[in-house]
Amino acid sequence: MCQSVTKNPVMLHGADYNPEQWAHDPQIFEEDLRLMKQAKVNVMSVGIFSWAKLEPTEGVFDFEWLDEVINRLYDNGVSVFLATPTGARPTWMSEKYPEVLRVNEHRKRNLHGMRHNHCYTSPVYREKTTIMNTKLAERYSNHPAVLGWHISNEYGGDCHCDYCQQAFREWVEEKYRTLDQLNEAWWTTFWSHTYTSFTQVESPAPHGEEFVHGQNLDWKRFVTDQTLDFYRHEVKPLKAKNPDIPVTANFMELFDGLNYDRFKDDLDIVSWDSYPTWHGAKDDLTVASYTAMNHDWFRSLKDGKPFLLMESTPSLTNWQDISKLKKPGMHHLSSLQAVAHGSDSVQYFQWRKSRGSSEKFHGAVVDHVGHEHTRVFKEVTEVGHSLEALKEVVGTRIHAKVALIFDTENRWAINDSQGPRNIGVHYEETVLEHYRAxxxxxxxxxxxxxxxxxxxYTLVVAPMLYMVRSGVGEKIEDYVRKGGTFVSTYWSGIVNETDLTHLGGFPGPLRTTLGIWSEEIDALSDGEYNAATTLVGNALALNGTYRIKELCDLAHTETAATLMTYDQDFYQGYPALTVNTLGEGQAYYQAARFELRFQQDFYRSLIDRLNITPAFSGELPEGVQVSKRESNEAAYIFVMNFNPTAVTVRLDQAYVELLTDETVTDNLNLAPFGVAVLKQEK
Known part of the structure; x- marks a missing residue:
């Protein structure tokens, strides 16, 4: 199917499939097989949350039903991602082995229920996982239907049980070696919290310690490492039987509970679950940019290799604050947006709506009515036809000359910091504004x-790089000296990897690169603004006054040149935008949170100066986004209209439009929420 999974280059189109919910009525399975052909489906994820069906009582296994499902799917042209069922344990296990259930931060053990309510450190849970995954590997690892292993489902959460406390202590001792190093890293002399034994170390707790920021960071790192260790534990019996079957674990939208960067080398394929809130409080263009940034984040984990959209909804969710239907055309557009940013699949949760329980009103391909005569089914079928038309795009790459640093550990540290704006410094929104521009x-x-x-990269952008870990400042300085262009902002270079402030003046390890010294930072209330005005003849040829909010850095230029200054308050005249030439490169510093209009003007000027070629050379109407994938022979330009009205895009040359197989010249007309894929021969 997709080139990253098999050698047969086909875009994957499918869904999570849970036939065990319908085992009481075999005719439903027969009807599903018929409908799958109509919807142009070629893959299903099966076995997710199936542990109770596969092992109804301890040590008693039933795989015959799964044999039938996989064989019949394959006979009807549908391959599978076979899941390990560890996302939820069966009730008999919780009853007999309560240690498998998680203990929360209040040190209280959970009752049976929910998903991922199990301890990754528990010897019993690990033993039962090994038994189950070994049996799955022995039975299915050579089955021609199996494209890959779908490991668990949406890893997340932590456990504070005795097993995890001991594992955390061992993790901390291995990292710091001595108590002196631990106490210095966590700055425990504050409030007299000095440790005199590693046995005193425990996880943060609301009724105990949660204000030692280095400890909070290390707990999050431990949770990531322990989850990754459990993932490796799951994969081991699968790879032992057949190392050639790829493995993936589906990640979540802008999730901060785990540092996904730590998983990248263990995954054969990156996959994620995308559920944007279209047509809601935020305009669709903002949502489109946010979703595009997520796609690019996950694609970049594997150095630009294609990823898989493992879950999306063909209509609505049931868990967002307002679960809105997708307007006509939006499902097709948002599906191809994933492909535009590097996905070789479009898959859904789920194929057929559940009849009961928490997700019975979550969107699905087949609604409760049970037939194909629905708007959603028709739109899913349209996606299936489009993916067939994009066969030659499979396996192509996205080549980027611009990198945006969005760092999970930096995010943890920023959001745990006390001051300067405890009502929010909005790291995620700030990164998105730079991305959006x-x-x-x-x-x-x-x-x-x-x-x-x-x-x-020609250009590296690092908004609010608050935490600069060991060696990173030196790497950025070397990058600029060798000719790179670097952009950073206020609230950068403040702390090291254990959340200790850099001494000697901010921005710490970035000070030489940026050529400035930050003396103070002012926090503005919501609704309070300052402004900055460009200097005449500035190097970027910017012209005008721009509004500023939330944070204003009071910085002094050392080797940098001033391009803009503040208009108001006691720091009127201080630099608001600077540039520093270092070696063969340059580094820009935005001293405050500027409005989006400034970022658009700033990056337009900077991109022109750096001669970075956009994906599309024509003028784009407001609300139209583009992305380009490339092979050695051709480029594929996805032109996407996120407006509820039709638009016309002026073309710079003739293209073949792959979805219609027609040649387009001069003007490209896009319907409301329309998309076109333009092929450009090299």
């Missing part, structure tokens, strides 16, 4: 952590 120009962007290699 670049994306609106048709620029392909990689979204990476601060530890990644910077050398492939």
């Amino acid at each position: 670049l994306h609106a120009l048709g620029i392909n962007v990689d979204v990476i952590s601060e530890e990644r290699d910077l050398s492939p």
